[in-house]
Amino acid sequence: MLGEKEARKVCQQALSQCDGLAAEVLIIAEDVALTHFVNCAIFESVVEQKVSLVLQIFRGKRRGTATTHRLDSEALTQVVARARMDADTNPEDPDYPELPEPSHYAAVQAFDAETADYPARKRGEMAGEACSLAGPFESLNNDGR
Numbered sequence: 286m287l288g289e290k291e292a293r294k295v296c297q298q299a300l301s302q303c304d305g306l307a308a309e310v311l312i313i314a315e316d317v318a319l320t321h322f323v324n325c326a327i328f329e330s331v332v333e334q335k336v337s338l339v340l341q342i343f344r345g346k347r348r349g350t351a352t353t354h355r356l357d358s359e360a361l362t363q364v365v366a367r368a369r370m371d372a373d374t375n376p377e378d379p380d381y382p383e384l385p386e387p388s389h390y391a392a393v394q395a396f397d398a399e400t401a402d403y404p405a406r407k408r409g410e411m412a413g414e415a416c417s418l419a420g421p422f423e424s425l426n427n428d429g430r
Contacts, residue, residue: 286401287314287336287356295356299340302365306372307343307384312336316401320408330405342368343384346377 287295296310314336321328338356342349342365349372353364 286316286334286396287312295338295361298358299338299361299365302362303342306369308368309341309384311339313339318403318405318408320405320412322409322412330409332405338364340364340368342372343381344369344372346379346381347372347375348378348381349373349375 292312292314295312299310300308314334316332316334318330318332320330335354336356337352337354338361339350339352349368349370351364351367351371353360
């Protein structure tokens, strides 16, 4: 998972290429785990790390937005260029209220290591328990028969 220090570094790299234009960077990083069951058994278990960077650049009352799923220097240069081009071609927004001034927010510890490290087998056992609580049911396969 992308840590805070690395996320801040990536944000600063993107913002530094905006040449003083008002800009906003959002990074969404997540670990996603999926366990797929077929006939009451684990069919597949997948863990995937996802990251997205969304950049908005403001030129006067024009806003340009671009997104990337890569965080290397070349990708950041490209996302800045695309956001600038988008801002140049978008019409002005007469209702644009300007970006708020920088603020400081209290740090929140939202990461739960036990949840993040929970193994697929345990997820499967818990899903099985939940299904058994539903009571007897007619077994269906994925095409409804």
